[in-house]
Amino acid sequence: MSQPELSEEDLLQRVGRRDTRAFDQLYDALAPRLYGLLRQMLHDEREAEEVLQDGFVQLWERASGYDATRSKAYTWAVMIFRNKAIDRMRMLGRRNRLVESAALEQVTLSAQAPAADDEAQANERGAVVRKALTDLPKEQRQLIEFAFLKGLTHHVIADSLGIPLGTVKTNIRRGLLRLRDLLKGGD
Amino acid sequence: MDERHEELAALNALGMLEGDEKRVLNGASVADRDLRALTAQLEETVSELGHLVAPVEPPAxxxxxxxxxxxSSGGPKWRSLSPSALLGGAGWAVAAGLALSSVWLWQEREKLSQQVAAVSKAMASVTPVTPSAEMQEPPNLENELKKLRDDFEAKKAALTTELDSLRKRETEAAARIAQLVAEAEAQKQREAGMKVEIVTLQSKVWEYRRSxxxxxxxxxxxxxxxxxxxxxxxxxxxxYQLWVVDPQKPDPVSAGVITVDDKGMAKTSFKPVDSVGESVKFALSVEKKGGVPKNEGPIVLVGP
Structure with missing residues (x-):
């Protein structure tokens, strides 16, 4: 009799109870997506590997505090790994470095073609997110993509791109709220 | 929840907040359930962006x-297999298999123990038994032990410092308490020696009825x-001359001439010119200018 497949939330809760087999399964499920994200953020394979390793150690240590009623396992993990990547960028002095405005144009998260070997479910969700993101006004979409991948503070983005700080914050706020509604299936 | 808090929640979801802004959001979230919910929703929204990045297989x-x-970290320990995972995952079949395996393993272990004892006995006469490199404790366990020991020493040192500090404070507090007790005792003695009473004098003389x-x-x-x-x-x-009337003395004792101002007021400290007892009465008389050693003139006020 085959065992029913456990959700990522179930696996993470089991990891919280020090279940090493669940940890292996969760690693298999999350690591490729997280590693892809870290490579995109850090633009350095070695750095991405180190953050991936540190991130999973932290996931193991903190899993007992995970509350499935508050967030999805994937969300919980992304927050850990993104914060780790941002810390690494800060340590390397990259987060506060002045970036060229042209860099904004290079960040085209929404325009990335889905990988051929993506799992069907990930592809499906990716398509929904991509559609929602492209529905945002350009100035909101670009700032969100920029902030998501570059891990810059709003102050640095405003300085680097020559945009008033208030405008940066307002566009990010409006953009994320709109994106949330679109992903929930709203208009 | 206002736009400012929405803004902080959005920036937080993207990992953009630092220092004070992070503290403001955390503080506001404590009392605002809607803000907490929004923070969680926006974190989920941001994490969804990760679906747009192509997965990459990590190194093998x-x-x-x-x-x-x-x-090797100091966090919750890694166990190779958890009993709950074994039993929870495969149910009774696995449990039964485990029980049978345990019996078999126990028998094998007994055999091995006997063999090891025999071999050890044989080798003991030739070379001292020392663990081989493979049998030694794995380095990661040594590291763990060292880390635990270091942590223990650090905590012990911190506690010792704290204990010393507490002892010092206790000594200081005891000294301060002793000082306060001594001061309180001295004050008590001073108060005991101070037998203060307030006496109001009255007059039966018509001109002094309002005095x-x-x-x-x-x-x-x-x-x-x-x-x-x-x-x-x-x-x-x-x-005016003030007199202190001591019942033990034949005559009132002078306490000095009192000068009243134009408004009929006077305030002065006084001390009788001769020794008197504790319990006395007072009288005010009108005397010759400059006062007299023994009362001569009319008493205008007396009391108590």
Missing amino acids: DMKRRIRSKIR EMTVVWDGGKRQGVLLLDKMPRVDAGKD
């Missing part, structure tokens, strides 16, 4: 590296303060 040895790091005379008398020190109000002006060549 990554899982092993992570396990190794977990073992007020109050004496604050310290019986311990045999001295006092006199307050006079609404006193008529004395005739030229006359003065």
Whole structure:
């Protein structure tokens, strides 16, 4: 009799109870997506590997505090790994470095073609997110993509791109709220 | 929840907040359930962006590296297999299999123990038995032990410092308490020696019916303060004189001439010219200017 497949939330809760087999399964499920994200953020394979390793150690240590009623396992993990990547960028002095405005144009998260070997479910969700993101006004979409991948503070983005700080914050706020509604299936 | 808090929640979801702004959001979230919910929703929204990034397979040895790091870290320990996972995952069949395997393993272990004992006995006469490199404790366990020992020493040092500090504070507090007790005792003794009473004098003389005379008398020190109000002006060549009446003395003892101002008021401290007892009475008379050693003139106020 085959065992029913456990959700990522179930696996993470089991990891919280020090279940090493669940940890292996969760690693298999999350690591490729997280590693892809870290490579995109850090633009350095070695750095991405180190953050991936540190991130999973932290996931193991903190899993007992995970509350499935508050967030999805994937969300919980992304927050850990993104914060780790941002810390690494800060340590390397990259987060506060002045970036060229042209860099904004290079960040085209929404325009990335889905990988051929993506799992069907990930592809499906990716398509929904991509559609929602492209529905945002350009100035909101670009700032969100920029902030998501570059891990810059709003102050640095405003300085680097020559945009008033208030405008940066307002566009990010409006953009994320709109994106949330679109992903929930709203208009 | 206002736009400012929405803004902070959005920036937080993207990992953009630092320092004070992060503290403001955390503080506001404590009392605002809607803000907490929004923060969680926006974190989920941001994490969804990760679906747009193409997955990349990590290096093949990554899982092993992570396990190794977990073992050597000071956090919750890695166990090779958890009983709950075994039993919860495969149910009774696995449990039964485990029981049978245990019996078999126990028998094998007994055999091995006997063999090892025999071999050890044989080798003991030739070479001292030392563990081979493979049998020694794995390095990661040594690291763990060292880390635990270091942590223990650090905590012990911190506690010792804290204990010393507490002892020092306790000594200081005890000294301060002793000082306060001594001060309180001294004050108590001073108060015991201070037998202060307030006496109001009255007059049966018509001109002095509205006059007020109050004496604050310290019986311990045999001295006092006199307050006079609404006193008529004395005739030229006359003065008011205060007397202390001690029942043990044949005559009142002079406490000095009292000068009243134009408004009929006077305030002065006084001390009798001769020794008197603790319990005394007071009298005010009109005497020759400059006062007299023994009362001659009319008593205008007396009390108590």
